[in-house]
Amino acid sequence: MIRMKKVKIEITPDGKIFAETLGIKGKDCTKMIEILEKLLDAETTDSAYTEEYHQVEKQYERTRNQQVLKGEG
Numbered sequence: 001m002i003r004m005k006k007v008k009i010e011i012t013p014d015g016k017i018f019a020e021t022l023g024i025k026g027k028d029c030t031k032m033i034e035i036l037e038k039l040l041d042a043e044t045t046d047s048a049y050t051e052e053y054h055q056v057e058k059q060y061e062r063t064r065n066q067q068v069l070k071g072e073g
Contacts, residue, residue, distance in 0.1 A: 004022075004023055005021075005022070005023045005024045006021070006022040006023055006024075007019055007020070007021055007022070007024075007032055007036065008020045008021075008022060009036070017036075017040060017042060019032075019033060019036055020050075021033070021050065021052075023052070024052065025052045025053070025055065026052075026053060027053070029049075029050070029052070029053055033047070
């Protein structure tokens with residue numbers, strides 16, 4: 001199943017901008033936020049990583065470790 005990649009943006013009446021990435025795994029989500037910062041001439045003041053960010057990092061570590069182990073034998 002292919003998940004659609006989305007960025008949910010909310011602009012409050014006082015001008016604050018909130019952005020949340022959906023369906024974007026790993027570090028790719030930070031790339032999307034960097035693009036938004038440039039487009040909006042804004043700067044991130046607070047952030048938190050989603051569960052999707054950490055799931056991909058764990059899979060990458062496992063894959064990298066398996067490759068290293070194969071190379072040692």
